[in-house]
Amino acid sequence: MANFKDKLVRFMNGRYGIDELYFGLIVLYIVLFFVNYALQRVFIIDLLMWAVLIFMIYRIFSRNVQARTGENEKFLKIWNPIRTTSKLTIRRIKESKTHRFRKCPHCSTMLRLPRKTGKHTVECPSCHHDFEVRIRL
Ligand SMILES: [Zn+2]
Known part of the structure; x- marks a missing residue:
């Protein structure tokens, strides 16, 4: 088991791994899954789900850390304002009394x-x- 762990650590050395965009893609995948389910499977959405999955896996094992970091920064530029606004909205509702x-x-x-x-x-x-x-x- 320790041998396997060593091999995995060596394999992942220099590879990009997981970031915020990875979790964003998981959410996108889940949303697509339910949309696809509601529409009783649409070919384009099926294809899009595969693309998201492949992109997620590709990013984890990618050795081009600089490009992946850039993608994540672009994602965060869009996501952070959305997160801040929605957090504030939830707080406004909670404390409205x-x-x-x-x-x-x-x-x-x-x-x-x-x-x-x-x-x-x-x-x-x-x-x-x-x-x-x-x-x-
Ligand atoms: Zn002021």
């Missing part, structure tokens, strides 16, 4: 304010500018 979220008009920092209806003057903690906030409900 007690807090309101407002953007500072000077520095665009998102502020979490206690839910008190009416007009308030708020000082931004990051740029120290004052601005008016109206919380309706």
Whole structure:
């Protein structure tokens, strides 16, 4: 068993492995799987699923680490803003009974304010500018 592990380590030496794009591709594959299932198997989606699978495996064993890192960076450039926005949206919904979220008009920092209806003057903690906030409900 140790011999096999050594061989695997030696085999993977210099190869790219797993990154965020890999997990993104897994999610894409699962989404395609369910879409394909709902549409009762479409040839194009079948083909696309194979392409995703082959691309995933190819990236893990690739020795061109620089190219794979570049692909991952491009993916993260698209994915990170989506992740940040969706995390904030979930938080806004979760805390909607007690807090309101407002953007500072000077520095665009998102502020979490206690839910008190009416007009308030708020000082931004990051740029120290004052601005008016109206919380309706
Ligand atoms: Zn500010």
